[in-house]
Amino acid sequence: MDDCNKCDPxxxxxxxxxxxxGMFKALGDPNRxxxxxxxxxxxTGTMGVSDLAEKLGIxxxxxxxxxxxxxxxxxxxxxxxxxxxxxxxxxxxxxxFQDYFDLMxxxxxxxxxxxxxxxxxxxxxxxxxxxxxxxxxxxxEVADRIRNACGCDLVEVKxxxxxxxxxxxxxxxxxxxxxxxxxxxxxxxxxxxxxxLVIGTPVxxxxxxxxxxxxxxxxxGCEGKRAxxxxxxxxxxxEALPLLEAALAARGVEVVAAVSLTKEDMATRKAENDLIxxxxxxxPLPVEDGQNRKIGSTKxx
Numbered sequence: 001m002d003d004c005n006k007c008d009p010x011x012x013x014x015x016x017x018x019x020x021x022g023m024f025k026a027l028g029d030p031n032r033x034x035x036x037x038x039x040x041x042x043x044t045g046t047m048g049v050s051d052l053a054e055k056l057g058i059x060x061x062x063x064x065x066x067x068x069x070x071x072x073x074x075x076x077x078x079x080x081x082x083x084x085x086x087x088x089x090x091x092x093x094x095x096x097f098q099d100y101f102d103l104m105x106x107x108x109x110x111x112x113x114x115x116x117x118x119x120x121x122x123x124x125x126x127x128x129x130x131x132x133x134x135x136x137x138x139x140x141e142v143a144d145r146i147r148n149a150c151g152c153d154l155v156e157v158k159x160x161x162x163x164x165x166x167x168x169x170x171x172x173x174x175x176x177x178x179x180x181x182x183x184x185x186x187x188x189x190x191x192x193x194x195x196x197l198v199i200g201t202p203v204x205x206x207x208x209x210x211x212x213x214x215x216x217x218x219x220x221g222c223e224g225k226r227a228x229x230x231x232x233x234x235x236x237x238x239e240a241l242p243l244l245e246a247a248l249a250a251r252g253v254e255v256v257a258a259v260s261l262t263k264e265d266m267a268t269r270k271a272e273n274d275l276i277x278x279x280x281x282x283x284p285l286p287v288e289d290g291q292n293r294k295i296g297s298t299k300x301x
Contacts, residue, residue, distance in 0.1 A: 013103065013104060013107055016100045016103070016104075017104075019100070020097075020100050020101070020104065022072075022073050023073055023075075023097050023100075025073075026069050026070055026072070026073040026075060027075070029066065029069075031056055031058060031062075031063075031066050032066045032069060032070055034055075034056055035052055035056070035063075035066055035067065035070060035076070036070065036075060036076075036089060038052060038055060038056075039076060039087060039088055039089035040089040040091075042088070042089075045086060045088060046084075046086050047086060047087055047088075048084055048085060048086055048087065049063050049064050049067065049085070049087075052067070052087070067087060073093075074090055074093040075089065075090055075093050075094065076088070076089060076090060077089075077090050125150065125151025125152065126150045126151060126152050126195070126196060126279070126280075126283050127152075127193070127194055127195045127196070128150060128152035128153070128194055128195060128196040128197065128198060128279070128283065129152060129153045129154075129155060129191050129194040129196075129197055129198070130143045130146055130147065130152055130153070130154050130155065130198040130199075130200065131155045131157065131189060131191070131197065131198070131199050131200070131212075131215055131219070132154070132155070132156060132157065132198075132199070132200035132201065132212075133156070133157045133158070133184075133200075133201050133202070133209050133211040133212045133215060134156065134200075134202065135163065135168060135172075135202055135209065136202070138202065138232045138263075138266065139200050139201060139202050139232045140156065141266070142200060142230065142232060142261060142266075142272060142275070143156070143198075143200055145272055145276075146198060146275070146276060146279065149276050150276065150279060150280070152196075152198070153194075155186070155189055157184050157185075157186070157189075157211050157212065157214070157215040157218075158184065158185055158211070159182045159183065159184055159185075159210075159211050160182070160183040160184065160185055161182075161183070168204075172204055172209070172210065173204055173205045175210040176204035176205045176207045176208065176209060176210050177205045177207060179207070179213060179243070180210050180213065181210060181213045181214035181217055182210040182211050182213075182214055183214070184211050184214045184215060184218065186218070187218055188218050188220055189215060189218045189219050189220060190220045190221055191219055191220065191221055191222050191225065192220065192221025192222075193221075194225070195225075195226075195283065195284055196225070196226050196227070196228070196279070196282060196283050196284065197219075197222065197225050197226070197227040197228075197253065198227065198228045198229075198230070198279060199212065199215070199216070199227055199228075199229045199230075199244065199248065200212075200229070200230045200231070200232070201231055201232075201240070201244065202231065202232050202233065203231050203232065203233035203234075203236070203237050203238060203240040205238075206236060206237070206238020206239055206240060207238060207239055207240050207243055208231070208240050208243055208244050208247075212244070213247065216244070216247045216248055216251060217251075219251055219253075222248075222251050222252065222253050223251070223252035223253070224252060224253075224254075225252075225253050225254070226253070226254050226255075226256050226282055226284060227248055227253045227254065227255050227256065227282075228255070228256060228257045228258070228259070228275070228278055228279050228282050229241065229244050229245060229248070229255055229257075229258045229259070230258070230259040230260070230261060230275055231244070231259075231260050231261070232261045232262075232266075233260060233261070233262060234262065234263060235262045235263075235264075237260040240260075241258045241260060244258075245258060256282045257278040257279075257281070257282055259271065259274065259275045259278060261275070
């Protein structure tokens with residue numbers, strides 16, 4: 001889809017909304033949904049109008065009308081064998097519908113997140129900085145979504161010597177288990193002008209990645225700041241969060257929320273939305289608002 005320049009940033013929704021409206025209308029009837037289910041679970045491939053009408057308890061003309069509607073939107077396909085017409089479910093169309101729906105949900109949730117920031121802090125963007133390291137791109141994806149929602153700055157830490165697939169699982173894991181700091185770029189991260197820090201890292205061998213160890217040491221002007229930390233992992237964060245909290249505490253940073261994100265969390269976005277809520281909650285409000293919130297040691301893991 002080409003950018004339409006009607007909204008910033010372009011989501012591509014304007015191109016698919018008319019098509020999605022037809023899809024929703026086709027699926028917006030109990031009998032048509034039952035037909036979809038019957039055809040999707042049929043293993044014979046020989047289901048006709050009379051079969052569907054009998055299973056649904058409706059007349060054949062009514063079943064034919066429902067099939068016509070579903071067929072017009074591409075959810076049902078038919079084939080003729082002699083005098084019989086058999087119907088089957090079009091899986092590819094459902095996959096396309098899911099892709100469209102996911103795109104719509106993503107765009108809507110991004111705008112909801114930005115509205116959450118505006119309503120809670122009375123600002124359209126937070127004076128916050130996300131410092132993160134990403135090896136596979138997963139942590140970067142989370143950081144990008146935080147930026148899209150909160151309007152904060154990103155500082156991506158990279159190792160001076162890039163890891164290969166082999167060295168990441170050998171040298172990288174060894175450094176992680178020993179708490180070693182890899183040489184990184186930038187080698188100094190000035191966060192003195194920010195009101196809130198967000199630190200993110202993948203979990204390597206149940207501990208923070210070596211690059212983020214170095215990033216914490218590279219922080220300049222971090223004393224007295226609040227921070228929210230998050231780790232991305234395959235379901236076993238291990239000691240990563242407490243070790244990262246301890247390292248930041250040693251630098252004078254108060255960690256007010258800690259979140260662990262798994263691959264499943266990334267698919268549903270629920271945990272990511274919780275992370276954004278934690279960031280908004282942790283953001284210090286101006287004293288004159290009379291609404292300063294005390295987050296304390298609340299954790300979401």
